[in-house]
Amino acid sequence: MIQLQSSAMQDTQLVSNMMYFYSNSARSSNGRQSWILLLPDLITQSRQQTRVAVLATSMLLLAIQSREERIFVESLGYYCQALISIRRQLPLVTDPQNPDFLPLTCVAIVLSFFEALCGTLFNGYYQHVQGAVVLLQIQGPRNCALVPYHSLFYAVRNHAICASLMTGKISPLAGEPWLTIPFSLSKKSSSDLVNDILLAMPRYLSALNADETASETSRMSREDIVQDLMNHLQNLAGIWSQISQHEHPIAESTQPTIPQSVELTQRYTYDNPYHAKVIANYRTAHLLAFSLLSIILPCHDWDVAPFLDDSASILSAAGYLEECDIGCAYFQMVFPLRLVAQHSPCATRRRVAIDMLKRWCGEKPVRGLANSALEAIYRGQCVIPQSPVYRNVYPDMSTEHSKACCERPVPKPFSYTAKGQWIKLDGMDTYITGDTKAQRAVLWVYDIFGFSSQILRGADILAHSSKEPILVIIPDWFRGSTAELSWVPPVTEEQQQKLGTFIQTKASAAIVVPHVRTFAKCVKAVYPRIQRLGIFGFCWGGKLVSLACQGDALFDVAAQTSPARVDPEEAKHVTVPMALLVSGDEDAGLVARYAENIRAETHVEMFPSQIHGWMSARGDLNRLVVWNEYQRGYQVIVQFFDKYL
Numbered sequence: 001m002i003q004l005q006s007s008a009m010q011d012t013q014l015v016s017n018m019m020y021f022y023s024n025s026a027r028s029s030n031g032r033q034s035w036i037l038l039l040p041d042l043i044t045q046s047r048q049q050t051r052v053a054v055l056a057t058s059m060l061l062l063a064i065q066s067r068e069e070r071i072f073v074e075s076l077g078y079y080c081q082a083l084i085s086i087r088r089q090l091p092l093v094t095d096p097q098n099p100d101f102l103p104l105t106c107v108a109i110v111l112s113f114f115e116a117l118c119g120t121l122f123n124g125y126y127q128h129v130q131g132a133v134v135l136l137q138i139q140g141p142r143n144c145a146l147v148p149y150h151s152l153f154y155a156v157r158n159h160a161i162c163a164s165l166m167t168g169k170i171s172p173l174a175g176e177p178w179l180t181i182p183f184s185l186s187k188k189s190s191s192d193l194v195n196d197i198l199l200a201m202p203r204y205l206s207a208l209n210a211d212e213t214a215s216e217t218s219r220m221s222r223e224d225i226v227q228d229l230m231n232h233l234q235n236l237a238g239i240w241s242q243i244s245q246h247e248h249p250i251a252e253s254t255q256p257t258i259p260q261s262v263e264l265t266q267r268y269t270y271d272n273p274y275h276a277k278v279i280a281n282y283r284t285a286h287l288l289a290f291s292l293l294s295i296i297l298p299c300h301d302w303d304v305a306p307f308l309d310d311s312a313s314i315l316s317a318a319g320y321l322e323e324c325d326i327g328c329a330y331f332q333m334v335f336p337l338r339l340v341a342q343h344s345p346c347a348t349r350r351r352v353a354i355d356m357l358k359r360w361c362g363e364k365p366v367r368g369l370a371n372s373a374l375e376a377i378y379r380g381q382c383v384i385p386q387s388p389v390y391r392n393v394y395p396d397m398s399t400e401h402s403k404a405c406c407e408r409p410v411p412k413p414f415s416y417t418a419k420g421q422w423i424k425l426d427g428m429d430t431y432i433t434g435d436t437k438a439q440r441a442v443l444w445v446y447d448i449f450g451f452s453s454q455i456l457r458g459a460d461i462l463a464h465s466s467k468e469p470i471l472v473i474i475p476d477w478f479r480g481s482t483a484e485l486s487w488v489p490p491v492t493e494e495q496q497q498k499l500g501t502f503i504q505t506k507a508s509a510a511i512v513v514p515h516v517r518t519f520a521k522c523v524k525a526v527y528p529r530i531q532r533l534g535i536f537g538f539c540w541g542g543k544l545v546s547l548a549c550q551g552d553a554l555f556d557v558a559a560q561t562s563p564a565r566v567d568p569e570e571a572k573h574v575t576v577p578m579a580l581l582v583s584g585d586e587d588a589g590l591v592a593r594y595a596e597n598i599r600a601e602t603h604v605e606m607f608p609s610q611i612h613g614w615m616s617a618r619g620d621l622n623r624l625v626v627w628n629e630y631q632r633g634y635q636v637i638v639q640f641f642d643k644y645l
Contacts, residue, residue: 014058015039021061021365022113022327035106035151042103049085052078053107057114064117064365079114082107090131096139105152108132112159116331116369125368129163132156133172141181153182158332161198165284165335166372168383170206174199190239191278197232197285204229204292205384222296229293236286243282246275247313268316273324277332280317283310284336291343291384304345311344315352322356322364330366338373342382375500414621416453419460425475426522431456434463434471440645441471441527442534443520443555445541445548447562448507449617450482454630455538458615461634462536467642471527475519478506507540513547520554532556534645536637538616539564549574557644559637561615566590571597577644579603581633585612601644605636 022036043051056078063072086107093100108131115124136144136156144153157173164171172178179196188196207220220228250267270276287310294302314336321329334357341353354377361370376382420433431451442462446455451474459472487499505511516535524530534557537545542560549558550573559579563586571594578598582591588606595602607629611618615633620626 014055014062015043017065018054018058018061035109035148035155038102038106038148038151039110042106049082049089050103050107052085053082053110053114056082057110057117060114060117061365064367075114079111082111086111093135094138096143101135101139102148102152105132105135105149105156108135109152109155109159113327117365118368125372126163126167129156129159133160137172141177144178144182145185150182150185157195157199158328161195162331162335162369164202165198165383166338166369166376168202168205170202171199174203190243191281193235193239194278194281194285197236197289198281200228200232201285201288201292202383208292208296226293226296229289229296232285232289233293236282236289239282243275243278246271247279268313268320270317270320273321273326273329276317276320276324277329280314280321280333280336283313283317284339286310287314287339287343288384295384307343307345308349311340311346311349311353314340315349315356318353318356322360325364327365330360330364331369334360334366334369334373338377339383341373341377343384414453416457418456419464420456420472425473425526426519428475428477428479428519430473430475431459432471432473433459434466435469436471436527437529438469438471439529439531440466440468440534440641441473441523441530441532442536442641442645443516443523444472444474445477445512445516445535445537445544446474447539447541447613447616448483448502450478451476452617454616454619454621457621458630458634458637461631462638462641465635465638470641470645471530473523477512477515481506483507503540509544509547513544516544516548517554520548532645534558534641536560538562539613546570546574549576549578551575557641559640561633561637562586562612563591563594566594568593568597571595572599574598575600577601577603577640579605579637579640581605581607581615581636583610583612583614584608603636603640605633607633 019036019039022034039054043054056075059071059075059078062068063075086104089100089104093104108128112125112128112132115128133156136149136153139149143149157178160171160173163169164174179199183192204220204225207225208222247268247270250269270279287307290302290306290310314333318333318337321333337353337357341350341357344350344353354374357370357374357377360366361374364370418431418433420431423430423432425432433456444455444459446452455474459474463470463472481502483499483502487495487502520533520535524533533555535545535548535555536559537543538560539562542563543565545558545560546563546567547570549555550570553575555576557577558574559581561581562583563580566587568590574597577600578595580591580595580602582588582604584607591604595604607614609625610629613619614626615630619630621630
């Protein structure tokens, strides 16, 4: 660790380290000076709150780089001081001539860095960026064309684009005066022109989502949106002719400059970090424009190739910039990676984007923003709807959360008198049905709705219809919690957040799968007569069954119904007989590939007339056609376990 000699030396070293990390990424083709070069003078000439804000972020960066917990704790103390001081001063600053304006704007950006690095507050990054935007608004666009605010305007604008795209909210800097007046004394670069288009995108999304009660200013006709997007694509084509020479395809046999984790058939390298960022932003704007057009005009014969090209280029640029390891590049690449993770037609590229964000969240100085993006991905919070151009083009999209699983409504519960009994097993409330002296048992992993009447009835069917004695065991995997029926489909932000939080915590595979395996061993200890143990999973539970059957022989046979997040590669490690009962909502081809990869006997049964979850909580058993297929499904399961268990 660096040994700091004195208070003045400490300030200088800390700020110099931060300046080096962030200013390298501020280089541009026209040689604009970075605003960050103002910081050394500001911490010596300005008020105390400027110093503590700059030092808080500088110390946090050093703590992440050096992995020194003591420095991290100290940085949090400085950050709290800065927040208290800034909140007191901001309401007093209303005059553009106030000498505190410049340092306060710098402080707002620096504090946004802190939240991007760490993420201590909910939406903290976006709040600080919004604060910087408000300060610029007080200055006005004309002052932002002049020194010293011109360089600050560029910095705030870049972060405003990131915040606007991540939240879907329209930035004040997307207004016409802010697109022209600050550039009146200089010619716009290709990067500036791309950023203009990126700033416009949330406006179109907002207009598409506006209802009839929305104000006239928030509404645009679809014809106007289409015309604007077509104009943007035409302008992007002109920009591409100026910047395309800075992106170079690399052959598979060539040692790539991007990390080996970026496993793509299309790879690119770049002349320098600046051009990598510009091209990544161009690709993001291009992908957004095409996606919005394809949503408005779904019947148009759109080609999927541009979506694939854009996602490959974004991943290559992100990998290139990761190798360069320069600060602001990380900020600007988080949203493009999220866009690829949620909207690329290619499952491999989606996986690579998520893996890169995970790596950045754990190792790189952008943990706060990367974690925010990952949370949005896992909760299914898309800034734009999924484009119909590539919906189901690549079947292995089903390795993500099932669309039907998230969108199919759940019928109202019906009454059923269970035939089994409730006991405590391994500290959990557990439903058991069948013969407790049986030599065979089946462990059930229900869907996210827990002990539904359909689940209990199905357990009783298996327990009392089998040829030989069998015991069915269903523990309370969620320990008293379940997903509420009202969360599905999630139509409000609150419902999305609650469902996402439940899936990431109570229903996390990383938590439940080890518990499944531990519980299975407990079952054999409590019921020593049991010689063979099977496992049966429903929807989410089916995924856990697939994971729990990897490698060893803890289970002798397995079954899934309405399997979720099917991964054919995962099946290569399944070594026990497996039954797969597939509804009309699942991808039959993908399930077939999964079954082919299993290194044991399989049985695949199709139920094309049924919806995802018809054998569990989504089965509306008051409908005769559902009831009949529900019974048929369980008879298939009875016969399968009779044969292999």
